[in-house]
Amino acid sequence: MKDPEKPLEAHESDNEKRAEVSRRDFLGTSVVLTAGACVAPILFNKSALASEGAVPGGPISSAVDVTLRVNGTAHALKLEPRVTLLDALREEMQLAGTKKGCDHGQCGACTVLVDGRRTLSCLTLAVMHDGDEITTIEGLAGSDELHPMQAAFIERDAFQCGYCTPGQIMSAVALLREPCGASDDDVRECMSGNICRCGAYPNIVAAVQDVRRSKTT
Amino acid sequence: MPSVGRNIPHDSARGHVTGQSKYVDDLPFARNELIVDFYWSRVAHGRIRSVDTSAAAAIPGVAALFTYKDLPGQNLFGPIIQDELLLAEREVLFIGHPIVVIAADSREAIRLARNAIVVDIEELEPIFTIDAAKKAQWHLGESRTIRRGEVAAAFQEAEEILEGQWRCGGQDHFYLESQAAVAYPGEHDALIVHSSTQNPSEVQEVIAHVLGLPINKVTVVTKRMGGAFGGKECQATHPAAIAALVALKTGRPARIVYNKDDDMQITGGRHPFQNDYRVAFTRDGLITAAAIDFFSDGGAYADLSTSVMGRAMTHADNAYFIPNMEITGTVCRTNFPPNTAFRGFGGPQGVATIENIIEEIALRLGRDPLEIRMKNCYGVDDRNVTPYGQPVTNNTLPRLFTECAERSEYYARRAEVARFNRESKTHLKGIALTAVKFGISFNTKFLNQANALVNVYLDGSVQVSTGATEMGQGVNTKIGQLVADELGVDASTVLVMITSTEKNNNTSATAASSAADLNGGAAVDAARRIRTRMTEVAAGHLAAASEGELTASTADIVFAEGQVYDRRSAGRKLKFRELVKICHLQRVSLGERGFFATRGLEWDPVAYVGTPFRYFTKGCAASEVLIDRFTGMMRVLRSDILMDIGRSINPGIDRGQITGGFIQGMGWLTNEELRYAESGMLLTHSPTTYKIPNIQDVPEVFNVDWIDNATNVVNVAASKAVGEPPLLLAISVWCAIKNALSFVSDGKLDAPATGEEILMRLANQKPETRN
Ligand code: FES
Ligand code: FES
Numbered sequence: 007m008k009d010p011e012k013p014l015e016a017h018e019s020d021n022e023k024r025a026e027v028s029r030r031d032f033l034g035t036s037v038v039l040t041a042g043a044c045v046a047p048i049l050f051n052k053s054a055l056a057s058e059g060a061v062p063g064g065p066i067s068s069a070v071d072v073t074l075r076v077n078g079t080a081h082a083l084k085l086e087p088r089v090t091l092l093d094a095l096r097e098e099m100q101l102a103g104t105k106k107g108c109d110h111g112q113c114g115a116c117t118v119l120v121d122g123r124r125t126l127s128c129l130t131l132a133v134m135h136d137g138d139e140i141t142t143i144e145g146l147a148g149s150d151e152l153h154p155m156q157a158a159f160i161e162r163d164a165f166q167c168g169y170c171t172p173g174q175i176m177s178a179v180a181l182l183r184e185p186c187g188a189s190d191d192d193v194r195e196c197m198s199g200n201i202c203r204c205g206a207y208p209n210i211v212a213a214v215q216d217v218r219r220s221k222t223t
Numbered sequence: 224m225p226s227v228g229r230n231i232p233h234d235s236a237r238g239h240v241t242g243q244s245k246y247v248d249d250l251p252f253a254r255n256e257l258i259v260d261f262y263w264s265r266v267a268h269g270r271i272r273s274v275d276t277s278a279a280a281a282i283p284g285v286a287a288l289f290t291y292k293d294l295p296g297q298n299l300f301g302p303i304i305q306d307e308l309l310l311a312e313r314e315v316l317f318i319g320h321p322i323v324v325i326a327a328d329s330r331e332a333i334r335l336a337r338n339a340i341v342v343d344i345e346e347l348e349p350i351f352t353i354d355a356a357k358k359a360q361w362h363l364g365e366s367r368t369i370r371r372g373e374v375a376a377a378f379q380e381a382e383e384i385l386e387g388q389w390r391c392g393g394q395d396h397f398y399l400e401s402q403a404a405v406a407y408p409g410e411h412d413a414l415i416v417h418s419s420t421q422n423p424s425e426v427q428e429v430i431a432h433v434l435g436l437p438i439n440k441v442t443v444v445t446k447r448m449g450g451a452f453g454g455k456e457c458q459a460t461h462p463a464a465i466a467a468l469v470a471l472k473t474g475r476p477a478r479i480v481y482n483k484d485d486d487m488q489i490t491g492g493r494h495p496f497q498n499d500y501r502v503a504f505t506r507d508g509l510i511t512a513a514a515i516d517f518f519s520d521g522g523a524y525a526d527l528s529t530s531v532m533g534r535a536m537t538h539a540d541n542a543y544f545i546p547n548m549e550i551t552g553t554v555c556r557t558n559f560p561p562n563t564a565f566r567g568f569g570g571p572q573g574v575a576t577i578e579n580i581i582e583e584i585a586l587r588l589g590r591d592p593l594e595i596r597m598k599n600c601y602g603v604d605d606r607n608v609t610p611y612g613q614p615v616t617n618n619t620l621p622r623l624f625t626e627c628a629e630r631s632e633y634y635a636r637r638a639e640v641a642r643f644n645r646e647s648k649t650h651l652k653g654i655a656l657t658a659v660k661f662g663i664s665f666n667t668k669f670l671n672q673a674n675a676l677v678n679v680y681l682d683g684s685v686q687v688s689t690g691a692t693e694m695g696q697g698v699n700t701k702i703g704q705l706v707a708d709e710l711g712v713d714a715s716t717v718l719v720m721i722t723s724t725e726k727n728n729n730t731s732a733t734a735a736s737s738a739a740d741l742n743g744g745a746a747v748d749a750a751r752r753i754r755t756r757m758t759e760v761a762a763g764h765l766a767a768a769s770e771g772e773l774t775a776s777t778a779d780i781v782f783a784e785g786q787v788y789d790r791r792s793a794g795r796k797l798k799f800r801e802l803v804k805i806c807h808l809q810r811v812s813l814g815e816r817g818f819f820a821t822r823g824l825e826w827d828p829v830a831y832v833g834t835p836f837r838y839f840t841k842g843c844a845a846s847e848v849l850i851d852r853f854t855g856m857m858r859v860l861r862s863d864i865l866m867d868i869g870r871s872i873n874p875g876i877d878r879g880q881i882t883g884g885f886i887q888g889m890g891w892l893t894n895e896e897l898r899y900a901e902s903g904m905l906l907t908h909s910p911t912t913y914k915i916p917n918i919q920d921v922p923e924v925f926n927v928d929w930i931d932n933a934t935n936v937v938n939v940a941a942s943k944a945v946g947e948p949p950l951l952l953a954i955s956v957w958c959a960i961k962n963a964l965s966f967v968s969d970g971k972l973d974a975p976a977t978g979e980e981i982l983m984r985l986a987n988q989k990p991e992t993r994n
Contacts, residue, residue: 102249103242105449107399108483112910115399143242156240160232163875166883167695168239169399169449175240194918201910203397203450204695205883207918208925 072136076101077145087133091125092116094132095142103143103172107201114200117173117180118142124180126199143172146179154220155179158213166204174200178214182221190215224784226704226714227940230875234700234719235447235693246449247403247419248480256405257286259469259479260333262323262340263489264315267351267558267903269344271313276323279339284332287473288340289324294468296435302425302457304364304525307561309433309464315344316523317560318903319489321461326469326477349558349903353497353518356555363521363554364529369536369831371610372547377512381503385587389500389579391572391974393520394493394565394891395907397915398694400449401486404463405478406470413440414467419448420459421692422732427724429460430467441467445722448694452887453564455694456732457526458490487908493565493891494519494531496572502580503547508588508595512547515539515576519562519569521554526561528554531569533666533828537611537835538573542620542658543581543599544606558903564734566887567947570661574951575892575974578657582961586970592958593633593656597624601660613662613834617934619867620658623843626930628656631845631863640847644966649852652860653963656845657955661948662836663736663938664821667828670731671821671837673741677706677749679813683785683800685710685717687749689742690730692722696946697876698738704872705743705940709750711782712799736840736944739872741819743939749817754782757813760806761797765789823937838935840943842866844885844952846922848959852967855982857893859956861924866952869935869943881927881949888953890916892974893960 069084074094081099092109095101095118104127107115111129118127119141147153155178158164165171177200186196193214194207202210238244276288291298291310301307311320323340327333350356378384404418404426414436420426423443431438443463448455462479469477481489496519503512517535521528532552539550581599585592600620601607607615628634633656640652664671675689687706691698699719707714720726731741758780766775769792779790786796797805806813826833846862864881871877894914898906907913935941961972964984972984 096249097252100251101242102245105246105399106248108910110483110909110911113399113483143240147241152240159240160236163230163233163236163879165233165236165239165695166697166879167399167448167450168235168244169246169695171239172242194921197918201399201915201917203399203452203887203915204879205886205916205921206879207886207916207921208882209879210918 070133072133074132074135074140076140077142085132087131089132090128091130091132091135092127095127101142101144105169105172114177115170115173117176119176119180122183124177143175153179154217158216162209162213164209164213165206170200170202174210182218226707227872228870231700231704231714231873233697233876234703245446246400247405247417250405250417253476256476256478257326257469257473258330258333259326259466259477261321261325261465262337264311264318264320264322266315266344266346267318268347268349269315270347271311271315272343272345274323275341279336282332282335282339284328285336286328287326287469289468294433296433298433300429300432301525302527303529307524309461317558319560324465324468326473351557351903353520353555356557361556363525363556366551366553367831369550369611374512374514374547374549377547378503381511382505383587384501384503385583386501388497389576390497391495391575393495393562393897394895395487395897395913396452396454396492396565398450398452398454401481401483402459402462403480404466405476406466407476408470408474412436414470415442415444416463416467417444418459418463419455420445421451421455421694421734423722423724424690424730425732426460426463430464433464434467434471443724445692451694452566453568453734454490456564456734458563484908488905489560491522491560491562494521494562498576500580504584508584508590508598510543510545510599513545514549517552519554520557522557522559522561524561526563528562530666535569535573537662538570539577540610541574541577542601542660543577544601548610567950570947571951574659575954578954578958582958586965593628596658600624612832613836615839619841619930619932620660623841623865623867624658627843627845627863627865630865633845636847651850651852651963651966652847653959654847655955655958655962656843657958658843659948659951660839660841661951663838663840663944664824664836665735665737666835668824668826671741671824673730673745673819674727675742675745675749675817676726677746677753677815679753679803681803681807683716683803686720687717687746688720688726689746690722690727691738691742692733696880697873698733700876701739701872702743702746706746706750709747710754712785736946740938740944744819745817747939748819749815752815753813756811757802757806760809760811761787761802764805765795768795838937840868840945840948842948842952844955846955846959848956848963850963850981852985855978855985857960857978857981859922862922863926864952866929867932868929868945869938870933870941872940872942877945878927880945884949885953886916886921888950889956892953892957893976896975896977
């Protein structure tokens with residue numbers, strides 16, 4: 007076993023795995039976690055510094071300036087182009103309410119709103135959102151105490167462990183402005199991208215419908 | 224108003240919906256913190272010829288690389304049988320076996336280091352199936368047997384005999400939050416470790432064990448988990464120990480978080496089983512004898528496998544009295560990651576086996592399986608002792624069967640299913656009503672204990688700490704309610720604190736559905752002691768204040784609604800917090816440690832006889848499915864669940880547990896299939912290829928209810944544990960699929976009944992359909 011990543015490629019049938027490994031390699035390389043990155047309001051991603059020392063086979067550093075408008079606040083950041091929006095939120099802006107489940111765009115835990123539309127933040131690069139209006143679970147209620155969807159989730163016990171909940175709520179809020187039909191089935195269709203291992207689904211449907219009904223009456 | 228019995232929202236509700244609830248990886252990065260990962264074996268079985276980390280060590284940003292040689296303590300550990308090596312030494316036994324620990328400043332450096340580590344492994348023959356393990360006699364622990372009656376004689380006299388084999392697959396926990404731990408170095412070799420674990424005490428012990436520290440130097444803290452389901456008992460020890468090793472050796476905080484693909488590949492899950500059975504019964508469908516040989520796939524190390532097998536064996540009877548029974552259990556060893564606890568803990572595999580047998584008997588006799596079930600159901604006054612000798616008391620099963628059949632309109636719908644299947648050329652329907660009788664308590668007697676710390680503060684607010692860990696099941700909310708009622712205060716004034724081994728020592732895992740029973744019991748004990756002392760003070764104080772009208776009488780003191788009074792003079796009330804102040808001035812202690820040990824348990828772990836459970840949680844479910852005969856696609860049209868959960872402490876939380884458990888069980892039995900490459904590498908290691916139930920898989924009509932039953936006085940607040948039992952009710956869905964298939968085939972079916980499995984069974988369909 008010379009190279010731990012290599013044997014994977016021996017499984018020719020397993021194309022998907024190879025695709026994922028390369029995605030992890032691609033995206034995983036760019037986030038660097040250092041103490042400094044956590045405290046300064048304007049953040050300099052240290053991978054730029056780390057890779058200046060010409061790491062053999064390492065990435066070429068190309069940190070760029072980007073301004074992310076998150077929950078109404080502008081964050082001026084220096085980010086490598088490969089940093090996902092999810093990692094930028096969690097690790098550069100200390101907004102840990104957006105959760106990382108699969109990191110592959112398959113579970114919905116990382117859902118945020120970009121200009122009002124739901125977006126899987128693990129599947130999009132932070133630098134692509136320069137100037138966009140991003141809303142995360144932390145900013146959803148604005149100056150109110152709770153967004154009606156948050157209140158409905160509490161009212162309906164629409165969670166257990168809570169890990170999928172921020173993503174569920176962001177999807178549900180986006181759904182309110184989407185052309186989603188009126189029935190429970192329609193809600194299920196529109197919410198099918200957010201999985202919940204605790205199985206809080208029936209209560210999630212109920213919470214979403216509560217909010218939709220209160221809007222139309 | 225008492226809190227118990229009310230729908231108090233989950234104590235983290237607000238945090239969950241606002242994103243403020245913190246999970247381990249949400250802890251802000253500390254100054255100097257290291258990221259930790261490890262190089263794991265890509266070979267299922269092999270001999271390590273050499274490990275070369277020199278190139279990796281030279282990579283900038285790499286702070287440390289450790290192999291087993293660097294462990295200051297013992298590499299060998301294990302919860303029941305000590306057979307597991309944390310870091311592989313000379314041999315690797317499964318894909319995912321950790322070999323080299325990597326600590327670095329960045330993920331980038333970790334990735335480069337992992338690629339630069341050179342491990343030379345000579346591949347050896349792996350064992351991947353139960354059959355291969357049986358042949359090689361590669362087992363974990365000893366085989367065990369439960370035996371009652373005259374099995375051989377019963378088979379000799381039998382009117383009918385059926386035999387066969389039934390298999391079920393494993394299941395990945397797929398907790399949405401992957402395994403995670405952050406270790407902070409303290410003074411004098413002490414460590415504080417935040418771990419996403421169901422068992423902080425076990426994590427603490429394992430860390431101390433592998434690092435060669437006394438246990439008191441290690442503090443393990445668990446705020447909450449983003450799901451666990453059994454997967455964060457033993458399997459949480461590895462990441463925590465690895466992070467702790469780095470923190471101890473480098474003096475820097477160390478964080479490890481598995482990515483989802485790694486987590487799915489390298490941690491074990493629910494045990495696959497392959498069971499051989501023989502059953503004897505009368506032409507009327509009365510079971511006279513059963514012999515079941517359970518074989519599970521334990522993976523490479525023992526973990527909890529022998530205990531899981533014990534629960535499978537003690538659940539092979541399920542709701543049915545079988546006078547002559549022989550049940551054996553053997554854990555087979557394979558080169559997969561160690562399989563471990565998973566909600567139900569072997570119970571589902573045991574119950575599904577007998578429910579399949581019942582369906583087979585019904586098919587043989589051409590009768591309604593429900594008739595067979597009710598005929599064999601445990602009696603209320605007789606025919607009510609399990610094969611291992613425990614009486615089934617307060618037996619609500621006959622009532623549950625009858626009421627569930629009524630509420631679900633089972634009989635009418637069964638006739639309608641038959642009519643539909645005669646007419647439809649494109650679809651099949653099936654219906655089944657199954658039961659669960661789930662034993663509550665850890666099978667291992669000593670684990671049935673808990674302690675709790677209750678502190679009352681000068682403003683009357685209360686803190687409670689227990690060893691229970693919160694994974695969404697609402698245990699903390701329930702404990703808060705119990706304590707609030709004990710002190711007669713509002714639940715909002717009781718805060719259940721973060722779980723830490725500093726406050727509660729030597730605790731058991733939050734598992735076996737028992738966390739609220741045990742920890743709730745201990746918290747009530749502590750609160751009661753405080754109340755007793757406060758009662759004395761109140762009696763004296765109220766008597767003195769009555770100016771001779773009352774004599775001090777502790778028996779007349781009432782704590783309710785945040786007030787304390789003498790029932791003989793209810794007009795004169797003290798606020799709870801006023802009494803607290805008075806107690807403090809009188810130097811009466813306002814803190815207490817409570818303890819709880821479940822009484823009445825007796826279990827012989829070798830002979831497998833005794834009373835391993837305090838009581839049983841019971842239930843029935845009727846499910847109807849619709850199958851597309853051309854694609855094998857299945858939908859659940861309707862499920863009706865009716866349970867006996869005693870008196871619910873929190874109906875909203877219990878409803879969530881029942882619903883969620885049922886859905887998770889459906890996943891195990893229908894869509895969730897673990898597929899492996901020939902090398903033993905898991906192919907289904909992400910939600911793209913591993914399909915857990917999503918929001919559209921929920922039964923279209925889904926009725927969840929429970930009967931009123933206040934007789935379970937042996938448990939706290941006459942409640943019953945509810946975490947695991949509903950998962951087993953999903954067996955009704957699987958049986959409904961079997962029922963549907965039986966209209967066009969011999970009805971044979973394994974689990975999971977994926978669309979593919981269903982389609983294959985349909986393809987072998989018999990030429991004539993059965994009416
Ligand atoms: S974390 Fe983004 S979809 Fe799963
Ligand atoms: S609440 Fe646990 S995953 Fe949805």
